[in-house]
Amino acid sequence: MPFSSDVIELSDSDDDARAPPPSSSQLSWNSFHEELVDLCSSDDELPAPGEPAFSRGLGTAKRKRHSMSSASSRSATLDHGAVSSDEEESPKKISRKTPASGTKTTRKPRKTEEEKAEAKALKQKEAAQKKAQKAAEKADKAAQVANEKATKKTYLEANKLVIDKKKTLENMEIVFPPSLRDSELEQAFRKHTAQFNMPVSIGSTNLVRGLDVFAWRRTMTAEYDVESRAWLPVPPHVRDEDTYLVYVKVDELARWIKEEDGAKAVVRRVRSACAPRKVQIFVMVNGLMLYLRRKTGIRYTKPEIERALAALQMAEHVHLLYIDKVDDAVVRLYDLSADLGIKPYKLITRSHLPFCSDTNQKTGTSPADTWVKMLGQVHRLTSAGAEGIAEAFPTANSLFTAYEQAVDARERDRLVMGCQIKRRADGVAKERSVGQALSQVVGTVMYSADPLQLTYKAAKGGVAAGA
Structure with missing residues (x-):
């Protein structure tokens, strides 16, 4: 295909206006422009437009321009990433407060050796006080726990069901009349009750003048509360029982019967000595059966004695006991003591647990x-x-x-x-x-x-x- 052979000349004159310096956005175009300048300044002849060589040249130029543009973009990206990483890895600056202008910093004066020793002693004293306070609190808490345990144990012990009268004898004390001190009856009774730890004592004076009267005392460690229906522990104290026993020999009883209202007067004297309490009285007659078996020296017959004792029992509501030997008296006194010991528990059983x-x-x-x-x-x-x-x-x-x-x-x-x-x-x-x-x-x-x-x-x- 025919083409024009005219060559376009580029003016090298200095009179032409100079182009402004390329910006960053024009970097790729300037590079491409420089390439065009190099191509145009070559001594070789340029292929004519329309020829295959001309087309290949244009494609080669485009590929060079694209590759240069990509390289420039990657370089800019790497530079930006490097700057970002440097900014992230750089340590933060620590701002320090500086005293305001015109102000002076003053240091505390150093303590002397005496002041240091005094401060140390004060700290030691405070530590010792805290330690003593903790020890006192710990001791108080331990004492409180021990007291609660002891109170609970005492309460449980007081509320145990008592069914054995022998166990009550250790809290029952029998008081013998002074006339029976060191007598055969006292020694035999002490020997019989030694295994039960029953206390035995001798009265200093007679309860009633001219009469041998036995008395009982109970050591109280608990009292029954009707409202709570339980035994409440109390400080141990001694309480006199409302039961007394008049010990008389058969000859003395016969003299009482001879006198008008003699036996009744004796019982009333005992009641008067225990006033205003209401008491229970037993009369133990020693030798009645042997007396009734006598054939001589009998003032009263058996029917007369039985009639007099029945009248005494009905009029004064007394209980009569008859013995002929010391062993019989020991058994009677032991049984009576045991019955008195178990009596409160029996009454509660019948009253509240019928x-x-x-x-x-x-x-x-x-x-x-x-x-x-x-x-x-x-x-x-x-x-x-x-x-x-x-x-x-x-x-x-x-x-x-x-x-x-x-x-x-x-x-x-x-x-x-x-x-x-x-x-x-x-x-x-x-x-x-x-x-x-x-x-x-x-x-x-x-x-x-x-x-x-x-x-x-x-x-x-x-x-x-x-x-």
Whole structure:
């Protein structure tokens, strides 16, 4: 294809206006411009437009310009990344506060050796005080814990169920009359009760002039509280028991009987000496049986003596004991001391646990036998009486239903009265019926809503049949 051979001349004149310096955005174009200048300044002839060589030249120029532009971009990116990493890795400057202009910094004066020693001693004193305070607090806490443990232990010991009367003797003290000091009776009694640690003492004076009177004292370590229904520990103290025993020989008793109201006057003198307390009096007669066996030297016959003693017992409500030997007197005094020791626990058992007066309860062989044994736990009700009530009311439901249907308290007290009892407590066949007093006891135990009601007082108005 024909083309023009005219050559375009580039002017080298200095008169032409100079182009401004290239900016960063024109870097690639300037590079390409320089390349064009190099191509144009070559001595070789340029291919004519339209020829294949001309087209290849243009492609080569474009590729060079693109590669140079890419290289320039990568260089700029690397430079920016380097600057960023340097900025991140460079440590932060720490700003220090400088005193304001015109101000002076003053240092504290150094302490002297005496001041240092005084400060050290003060610190040691404070540390010792803190240590002593901690030790005192620790000791107080330990003492409080020990006191709580001791109080709990004392409370549990006081509320143990006492069923063995022998264990109560160590708190029961018997006081012998002065006339029996170093007597055979005192020595025998001390020997008999030594194994139970029972204290024995001799009175300094007679309670009643001219009479040998035994007395008892109890060491109290707990008192029963009715509201809480528990024994509360108290500081140990000695309390006089309201029981006394008059020891008399049969010859002296005969002299009392001879005088008008002689025996009664003796008992009244004892009561007067114990006033205003209400006391229980025993009279122990030594040698009565041997006296009645005599054939000579008898002032009164057996019926006369028995009549006089019965009158004394009914008029003054005293209890009579008869002995013929020292061993009999020792056994009587021991039994009486043990009964007095267990008495408070027995009263509480009957008062507040009337359904469980016997701590050794037996299991029935059948429901009917169990019901009979349950009824047998009622105070003063024998097994024969329980069988009679169970025959009329074969189940607990039938008895409670009858109590529910009763019109008033009087009818409930008489509900089981008339139930047949076929034998006595000793097994001898004897038919009789449950009395009103025993029926009242059964009604109180089975139906009373007051847990503190004393059931044993219900039968005070009469003698309970079947007891």
